[in-house]
Amino acid sequence: MKARVHVMLKDGVLDPQGEAVRHALGALGFDGVEGVRQGKVIELDLAEGTDEATVREMCEKLLANTVIESYQVELV
Amino acid sequence: MKARVHVMLKDGVLDPQGEAVRHALGALGFDGVEGVRQGKVIELDLAEGTDEATVREMCEKLLANTVIESYQVELV
Incomplete structure (x- = not known):
């Protein structure tokens, strides 16, 4: 299964990364870009039967810095 | 609108980034993590009426390195 x-x-x-992208898009002539936020997406290939709680624990312990980052888990 | x-x-x-995450999850005691791929997610706040073709052009020109990266666009 995948998450x-x-x-x-x-x-x-x-x-700042999103801000740099916004600025670069403007410089390339793309108008109307009002804001850009850049984040990470992590695709995990997991053993069958792994539950969402385990994936959330991975986020809390390693994948996200919960002081400044929020995360969303989606099982596929 | 958002994309x-x-x-x-x-x-x-x-x-290598995904591989490092896989290794770190194993070291933290999470078993059964068979593979990890890490990518980027970019949320764009766009002027109303911007079409998907324009967003794809942004990807081709700036957001993705199409030699080694693939991209998916989703209008929200």
């Missing part, structure tokens, strides 16, 4: 985890910076946390 | 872009390394391209 997909999205890790994004929380609202209000400065995202 | 979400997923950028992942293509299959067969070595993913």
Whole structure:
């Protein structure tokens, strides 16, 4: 089974990487880009029967820095 | 309107970051993690009426390195 985890910076946390992308898109002539946030997506290939709670524990312990990042778990 | 872009390394391209995560999860005692791939997710806040073709152009020109990365666009 597979799980997909999205890790994004929380609202209000400065995202310089996203800001750089926004600026670069403007410089390339793409108008109307009002904001960009960049995060991580982690695709996990797991043993059958792994439950969502285990994946959430992985997020808390390793995948996300919960002080500044939020995460979403999706089992596929 | 918002668009979400997923950028992942293509299959067969070595993913050292994902490999490091897999190793670290094993070291933390999570068994059964068979593989990990790590990619980027970019959330764009766009002017109303921007179409998917424009977002794809952004991917081709800036957001993804199409030699080694594939991307998926999702309008939200």
